[in-house]
Amino acid sequence: MNACTMIGIAGGSGSGKSTFTNRIKRAFGDQVTLIYHDNYYRSNDGVPLEIRQKENYDHPDAFETDLLIRHLKALRRGESVSCPVYDFSLHNRTENSIELRPSRIILVEGILVLENPELRSLFDIKIYVEADADERIIRRIIRDVSERGRHVEDISEQYLTTVKPMHYLYVEPTKAMADIVINSGRNDVAFDLMKTKIQSLLERD
Structure with missing residues (x-):
């Protein structure tokens, strides 16, 4: 297999990084492997739900980043790897896993993928998606209510x-620390530039 290119996509919660990442994935399909740092939240087995709900999930220690690093190196x-699956409604990992297969382009998305020096060093391209704080909280509320079964009061407190x-x-x-900073996950110019870059990487011998 030809050498792969790893792209890290970071940004605050609700910034639009998932929108940007998913646009790339839809454009290239199976030619791109997509990994969410969120799936590497640490397991909270044995911890009551009411306590899990109040954990700090935005601190680097909340993630099993060393496992992600091992998987990316594999x-x-x-080599293929078994990626854990995280259930946000339960604040815990499930018993399931997803088989991730190697590809020429590997996208890694998450709020803190550029925070860890060892993880950051694996990325050939580093992207940061930013958005106004008001936009981020509004998007987070809409997402957490509609997709994760949360209540507005709990979202606001968290x-x-x-x-x-x-x-x-x-x-x-x-x-x-990013090579590229874009101001929206729906930024068509930034998307077209990345699409062109990825296409050129895929066309290399």
């Missing part, structure tokens, strides 16, 4: 106690 070697402070402490500083 994919770069041409945002003020952990999401917002962790964003300014750990997420936003990684913008300076």
